[in-house]
Amino acid sequence: MNTDYFKNVRTTCWFVVLFSPVIYVGIIILNFAYLTVPARNLAELSSGLIYPTFLISLPLLVIVIGLFIIFIGKIRFQDLGIQKGKISEAVAVTLGVWILLQLILMLTSVVYGKGISLDDSWYDPGVRVVIGMFAAQLLGNALSEEIMFRGFLFPQLYLKIKFSKQSGKKKRLIISILVSQLCFALMHIPNLTRIKIPGISLYLNLVTLLVLGVFFTVIFLRTNNIFVAVGLHTLLNTPTPLLWSPITAGAVVFVLYIGVIIWWPKIQEVITGVFRIWYNDIPG
Secondary structure (H helix, E strand, C coil), rough: CCHHHHHHHCCCCCCHHHHHHHHHHHHHHHHHHCCCHHHHHHHHCCCCCCCHHHHHHHHHHHHHHHHHHHHHHCHHHHCCCCCCHHHHHHHHHHHHHHHHHHHHHHHHHHCCCCCCCCHHHHCCCHHHHHHHHHHHHHHHHHHHHHHHHHHHHHHHHHHHCCCCCCCHHHHHHHHHHHHHHHHHHHCCHHHHHHHCCHHHHHHHHHHHHHHHHHHHHHHHHHCCHHHHHHHHHHHHHCCCCCCCCCCCCHHHHHHHHHHHHHHHHHHHHHHHHHHHHHHHHCCC
């Protein structure tokens, strides 16, 4: 894993580090109490194009990340992994994974003997809702979670936790990943209890979220690109399959996710080569 990323990250005070996830969870609870109905009304007015998740995510982006972390904590955009030059690479990766997903779904559908047909979601709930759900993840939920727990909390813990020289970077890396992603998992408790997930299922969900959080952190470290993590997080939450398939689209995305981690250097090399050819072919 590439830890060179941390060399240029500015740290903030422990107050901001410790209270940012607390405020994050507090706003989630307030959102459920006061924004759920207006968000649903707006979704109905827009025929699902403005999905409730997007509106509920806005206070997290504005208040926690914008006001508390950036303004009060004096954290720069680049300290959160937000770099304009990384967007095109992330778009290429996300689009590539999505296209591979469609090809796999098409192949399995043909093998299964069902032929090629649109996924049922494009009929019910419909095109607008499907697009709205994807956009709400990309520009709202996945974006806020990646910036908060991978872009901010994880690097800050890594830089601020101190061990003896004998412990080395490895121990610090493991602990900062586990602590930050445990916070990521626990952050989901208000929503899991709201939708009444029962006893053992609640704990299993939390363990799954912890594992996913670790995977998201690994992809962030591997690619050094928070936007790649956002794109793949979005696809994992809302795979947006075009075609019907007997296999679960989310499971395919997860396998492709692992593929990105394993073959990232080669993937990055291909993307760089394609962009070089593209820009050389542009007149002027």
